[in-house]
Amino acid sequence: MADRKVIIIGSGPAGLTAALYTARANLKPLLVEGVEAGGQLMLTTMVENWPGFRDGIMGPDLMAEMRAQAERFGTDVMHGNVERVDLNRRPFSIAFAGGKTITSDALIIATGASARWLEIGVDRKLSGHGVSTCATCDGYFFRGKPIAVVGGGDSAMEEAIYLTRFASKVTVIHRRDSLRASKIMQDKAFANSKIEFVWDSEIADIRDIERGEVTGIVIRNLKTAKLTELPLDGVFIAIGHTPNTALFRGQIELDEAGYIVTHHGSKTSCPGVFAAGDVQDHVYRQAVTAAGSGCMAAIDAERYLDGLPIPDETTDNAACLVAPPTGEILKP
Amino acid sequence: MASDKVKTFTDSNFDTEIKNGVTLVDFGAEWCGPCRRLAPTVDALAAEYDGRATVAKMDIDENPNITGRFLIRGIPTLLIFKNGELVDQIVGLAAKEEIARKLDQHL
Numbered sequence: 046m047a048d049r050k051v052i053i054i055g056s057g058p059a060g061l062t063a064a065l066y067t068a069r070a071n072l073k074p075l076l077v078e079g080v081e082a083g084g085q086l087m088l089t090t091m092v093e094n095w096p097g098f099r100d101g102i103m104g105p106d107l108m109a110e111m112r113a114q115a116e117r118f119g120t121d122v123m124h125g126n127v128e129r130v131d132l133n134r135r136p137f138s139i140a141f142a143g144g145k146t147i148t149s150d151a152l153i154i155a156t157g158a159s160a161r162w163l164e165i166g167v168d169r170k171l172s173g174h175g176v177s178t179c180a181t182c183d184g185y186f187f188r189g190k191p192i193a194v195v196g197g198g199d200s201a202m203e204e205a206i207y208l209t210r211f212a213s214k215v216t217v218i219h220r221r222d223s224l225r226a227s228k229i230m231q232d233k234a235f236a237n238s239k240i241e242f243v244w245d246s247e248i249a250d251i252r253d254i255e256r257g258e259v260t261g262i263v264i265r266n267l268k269t270a271k272l273t274e275l276p277l278d279g280v281f282i283a284i285g286h287t288p289n290t291a292l293f294r295g296q297i298e299l300d301e302a303g304y305i306v307t308h309h310g311s312k313t314s315c316p317g318v319f320a321a322g323d324v325q326d327h328v329y330r331q332a333v334t335a336a337g338s339g340c341m342a343a344i345d346a347e348r349y350l351d352g353l354p355i356p357d358e359t360t361d362n363a364a365c366l367v368a369p370p371t372g373e374i375l376k377p
Numbered sequence: 378m379a380s381d382k383v384k385t386f387t388d389s390n391f392d393t394e395i396k397n398g399v400t401l402v403d404f405g406a407e408w409c410g411p412c413r414r415l416a417p418t419v420d421a422l423a424a425e426y427d428g429r430a431t432v433a434k435m436d437i438d439e440n441p442n443i444t445g446r447f448l449i450r451g452i453p454t455l456l457i458f459k460n461g462e463l464v465d466q467i468v469g470l471a472a473k474e475e476i477a478r479k480l481d482q483h484l
Contacts, residue, residue, distance in 0.1 A: 080470045087410045105410045124417070126472040142474040173451035173468030182409055183451040258448045279450065 047136030047148040049075050051346050054127055054139070054292075055155030057084020058332045059322025059339035061111040063153045066343030068118035072350065075121045075147065077139070082124070083108040084157050085286075085323070086332055088179050090207070095332055107332070132296040132315050151317050151346040154293065154305060155339060158286035158323040158330075163195065167251045168282060175259025176251060176280045180204035184211045187279045193218055193262060195248060196283035202230040204283045209239040216275065218243045218264060251280060288324050302327060311342035319345050382423035384433040388442040391435070395458040399430040399483050401476070404444060404454045406437050411470055412453045418473045419455075422480070430480055459483045 056078035089104035298314035405412030423432035
């Protein structure tokens with residue numbers, strides 16, 4: 046018999062909502078939270094688009110509330126670093142760093158996505174010494190200093206605007222000649238006198254690795270290939286996210302970008318394994334859509350565990366990418 | 378809930394405190410969400426390495442000199458010292474096992 050009916054990996058809005066619903070369905074979920082516990086909202090300040098809070102709510106406060114609510118109905122929260130999952134045998138097993146293994150009849154994956162870095166290597170080496178992917182964490186260090194923000198989406202504009210509180214000047218570097226950000230964010234950014242834009246350009250290099258701090262950047266214009274030096278003290282990278290799916294590679298279907306492919310709600314290619322939130326969504330990526338999909342995963346898992354036919358079910362166990370057991374759907 | 382095993386360093390006592398043995402220093406701030414997230418890990422390490430390594434935290438707001446000396450521009454940052462020399466660093470969040478592995482290399 047499995048140790049658990051359902052294990053949820055991930056503790057952002059998707060994971061915690063899945064926990065809330067499975068806990069209320071009396072499935073006594075175990076929620077595993079990793080290094081980035083609480084998810085991306087832990088790195089934000091005011092969240093103004095979470096319905097029900099007309100004046101907004103701070104991201105970390107919202108996550109603390111969600112967690113307390115999930116725990117109130119009996120979710121066990123465990124802090125741990127998942128090293129391996131085995132989805133080919135049932136019950137599924139989840140192995141943790143340190144050697145512990147826990148088995149479960151159903152699994153909900155809500156591991157989210159993490160900030161992407163540039164592909165020049167030097168950015169990671171100067172991480173914490175002038176290069177950052179978190180404006181709310183590190184903006185403080187750049188009071189009165191010039192900095193750059195890389196990216197043209199909503200989060201890049203949000204970071205740029207937030208950073209004008211500290212920085213003397215914010216230069217936005219974007220690969221195209223227009224922003225991807227929503228109209229409202231574009232308007233805010235264009236209206237901010239501290240923000241300047243460098244279009245059609247990317248960062249070719251960050252100085253100065255020898256000194257161990259950021260002293261400037263080399264900007265490459267993608268149309269003219271011209272290189273320009275810009276002295277500054279900090280670089281904030283906001284060029285999107287990469288899904289946290291390394292653990293599941295080869296065991297469930299992923300798309301080309303590495304996101305989990307879901308169908309008919311939250312179902313993955315492996316029956317009994319469900320996915321919710323940013324790990325399976327590169328389109329909407331909102332706290333509220335993550336929470337919504339967490340609820341779907343919980344309901345799908347509950348139905349699966351009940352042995353009820355799942356509406357529109359078309360997969361069998363053979364859909365699991367690697368050597369699935371044939372035929373039987375597990376009954377708790 | 379901070380463990381009493383975690384020391385608190387300041388600009389004035391930092392150099393004396395790191396002089397001997399292996400020391401893990403957690404640079405952070407009260408207002409930093411990820412730092413609060415890392416705190417329980419640092420607490421656990423302090424208990425686990427009690428007697429073998431010193432584990433301390435350092436508030437960057439209150440201690441700008443040492444924070445500046447190590448060019449820290451992002452928090453949380455963990456620095457590992459051995460007999461006063463900086464030997465390793467971890468920027469951002471890290472799993473307990475990863476930090477322990479780095480500490481073990483210097484013990």
